[in-house]
Amino acid sequence: MIFRHLIGSRFRVQRLSTYEKKRYQYPLMSSSARPQAAEPSNKRLSVDAKRGVTYVDLSFIEEPLGLSREQGYGFPRLEFGDTIGPERRYRIIRKLGWGMNASIWMAFDER
Amino acid sequence: MNVPDREKRYVSVKALKGYATELVQRGVMWELAALQRLSSTWTGPPSDHCLRLIAHFIHPGGAQDGNHLCLVTQLLAGDVRTLQVSMKNNAFPLPLAKRILLHILRGIEYMHRYGVTHTDLKHDNILFDLGRLTTADVSAIVEADPLRLNPPEASWDSTVQSAVSQPLPLPSSVEDAMTRTYLIADFGSGKNDL
Numbered sequence: 408m409i410f411r412h413l414i415g416s417r418f419r420v421q422r423l424s425t426y427e428k429k430r431y432q433y434p435l436m437s438s439s440a441r442p443q444a445a446e447p448s449n450k451r452l453s454v455d456a457k458r459g460v461t462y463v464d465l466s467f468i469e470e471p472l473g474l475s476r477e478q479g480y481g482f483p484r485l486e487f488g489d490t491i492g493p494e495r496r497y498r499i500i501r502k503l504g505w506g507m508n509a510s511i512w513m514a515f516d517e518r
Numbered sequence: 519m520n521v522p523d524r525e526k527r528y529v530s531v532k533a534l535k536g537y538a539t540e541l542v543q544r545g546v547m548w549e550l551a552a553l554q555r556l557s558s559t560w561t562g563p564p565s566d567h568c569l570r571l572i573a574h575f576i577h578p579g580g581a582q583d584g585n586h587l588c589l590v591t592q593l594l595a596g597d598v599r600t601l602q603v604s605m606k607n608n609a610f611p612l613p614l615a616k617r618i619l620l621h622i623l624r625g626i627e628y629m630h631r632y633g634v635t636h637t638d639l640k641h642d643n644i645l646f647d648l649g650r651l652t653t654a655d656v657s658a659i660v661e662a663d664p665l666r667l668n669p670p671e672a673s674w675d676s677t678v679q680s681a682v683s684q685p686l687p688l689p690s691s692v693e694d695a696m697t698r699t700y701l702i703a704d705f706g707s708g709k710n711d712l
């Protein structure tokens with residue numbers, strides 16, 4: 408339970424180069440066919456001994472999911488096939504991209 | 519609204535992060551109001567060179583993510599920065615540069631006529647439409663490019679997995695790029711100038 412002891416924290420949101428990204432990507436497959444996922448290695452802990460503060464650095468391939476609204480984030484966690492909006496009218500097809508304030512999705516208007 | 523048929527089925531949804539949604543709700547960010555003003559038809563025909571809002575709604579997120587304001591617009595094919603990088607020597611041929619600039623200027627003229635100042639005009643925020651691509655073409659593109667997820671990543675209190683960005687393909691040629699309509703988007707830094 409490392410996080411319980413955290414006094415300070417900071418986040419680093421880093422865009423990886425296209426080459427690095429390619430290495431990380433793999434096609435969406437059933438969980439049994441998927442290569443065994445390694446333990447996420449995007450977290451670094453560092454200790455400032457003088458101040459007695461432990462920092463956690465998180466780097467993300469794309470938008471930093473899971474960082475809260477209070478921390479200035481709160482990116483949407485949409486999934487392929489989700490139906491959102493009034494009368495669940497828009498079906499999420501794929502992610503087109505993301506920016507500082509939002510992620511952009513292609514959707515199908517079911518009407 | 520006079521929207522070509524292909525744009526009635528596929529749309530683009532910009533889902534704001536919880537923090538940005540709050541800023542819009544508190545009136546700090548003016549994105550929704552700016553888009554609404556530029557998209558309203560009673561002020562006259564909307565411009566082809568400014569992003570137009572089709573619908574908007576709040577999508578509830580988890581407790582810590584907050585709510586997501588979703589802005590529904592026509593599906594667009596890409597941005598001018600990515601297009602420029604794809605060009606030989608990172609340079610647009612003169613006729614294409616003139617087309618893009620003309621469309622931007624028309625967009626700015628329309629925007630300013632209705633009292634909207636963009637304040638963040640840059641090539642990332644100039645988008646282009648699908649050109650001659652039909653709904654069937656878009657479906658074929660989607661089917662040919664299977665959905666992908668990034669590997670799991672550690673986050674604040676959980677492991678997360680983001681989707682890989684899979685934008686539509688760039689125009690296949692300069693001739694193709696010359697058939698596209700260019701328009702101003704991302705009014706997240708917009709200011710009311712009335």
